[in-house]
Amino acid sequence: MAPSSTSPPTSPPHTSQNGENGENSQNALWTLQDVPGKGKGLVVTQDVTPGTCLLSEAPLITTEIITSFDMDSTEQQLLGALNKLPKADQERYRSLHNNFSDSDPTHPLSGIVRSNAYPLGVEEEVGGVFADIARINHSCRPNVVQYWNPLFEKMTIYAVRAIPKGTEITTSYIPGGVSQERKQILKDHFGFDCTCELCSLPEDKLRQSDERIARAEKLDEMIGNSKNIYYAPEEVMKNARSLLNIYEQEGIKDGRLSRLYFDLFQMCNMHGDLARARCFVKYHCDLKKLAEGKDSKNVYEVLLYVKSPQKHGSYEPDGKWKTAASDVPKGMKATEFANWLWRGNI
Ligand SMILES: [Zn+2]
Incomplete structure (x- = not known):
């Protein structure tokens, strides 16, 4: 370093x-x-x-x-x-x-x-x-x-x-x-002054980037709060979609992105929604593979949940969003699928 x-x-x-x-x-x-x-x-x-x-x-x-x-x-x-x-x-x-x-x-x-x-x-x-x-x-x-x-x-x-x-x-x-x-x-x-691509943006672009990053930190905090996940999952889902947009705009590809998907996996599991839980844990697993390789310990640990999300401790079988893992819709267009996955928040 x-x-x-x-x-x-x-x-x-x-x-x-x-x-x-x-x-x-x-x-x-x-x-x-x-x-x-x-x-x-x-x-x-x-x-x-x-x-x-x-x-x-x-x-x-x-x-x-x-x-x-x-x-x-x-x-x-x-x-x-x-x-x-x-x-x-x-x-x-x-x-x-x-x-x-x-x-x-x-x-x-x-x-x-x-x-x-x-x-x-x-x-x-x-x-x-x-x-x-x-x-x-x-x-x-x-x-x-x-x-x-x-x-x-x-x-x-x-x-x-x-x-x-x-x-x-x-x-x-x-x-x-x-x-x-x-x-x-x-x-x-x-001991150095950062002159990276992001820090060297023109003033107005840097200000916009900072505003997005500050908003992302607030959204991340809201999403990471277990009370919100339990009592306000619709709001968490909406905020998670906004956070994903910011990560895309800012080109953020690190652990923050994979953690967001894992949070959503747990939330869907907690509300009995195994179909969406399976999708989100699959995205999480794919990002871990990309960033850590197929032989990452983290990948081994989550592969089980991609197959059987209900084996994770967060699963509540009688949750209000109850679906089966096999209920993931097939043959939909990308926007139609995103609309289903994010519960209309696209
Ligand atoms: Zn920098």
Whole structure:
């Protein structure tokens, strides 16, 4: 996770698809190269379609080895772990960007962890430093998402939108927010001024985007409230459709979108509507496959509900929207089907 405007350009370009040991791959999809205004970055060498796995990489070091809050001890522990790695990997680690090289020059190995570590899972405290993934720069409108796959103990990077040849691979270091919030967090935590596609919009377009994002946050809050899901499902459905429109307008393709579908799955299940529950959990599952691969743990976990939504704990058989899973209409035109799915809210 290196905002690499001051990254040392010492690491030779490599085109490893899977990042293992820095070996070049015959099927390279990207290369490490200079990116104007950002230092180094990963750039795709061919057109990439959504759902393509661009990297799958094991960490060089994880923070599990750190057992002390004392900075000197931490530095020693990191040095011990680093010395066990092959020389090439040690060099790759040391060449990563350190945001804290000026403020704390005596703890460079810790600075690299603080600048580059990704959490190994949602809300996970253990982090990992990845030699190639750390080179991916930030965008508030990213073209990939990262996912820690605990089954293989690797971080994967999947394209979530089409990436034309010669385009930089970008991920988001932050969960979202309006432009002022995003810029402040990126400056405070990562030490750079964001000039991404979204933040560089003309003033009026940026204001419109901010208004949509602020509205999306309010809608998301309303939809995530269990009381609303139980007592006002019609309102939740209407707001969910509005939220989906905003995500489409803003090009949001990350976990917020798949979570929206999962919320709708649970709500329909809670009101006995197995037909719509099945559709929404299928959309959720398809997005997870696209962003995390078929062998994602999250995909395995929800596949059961695509087949049998009633097996999820949210199912209430006597709900007011009662349908059977087999009641999903067939042979409808797209707009007709959307009208059915969203209960008239299109
Ligand atoms: Zn930005």
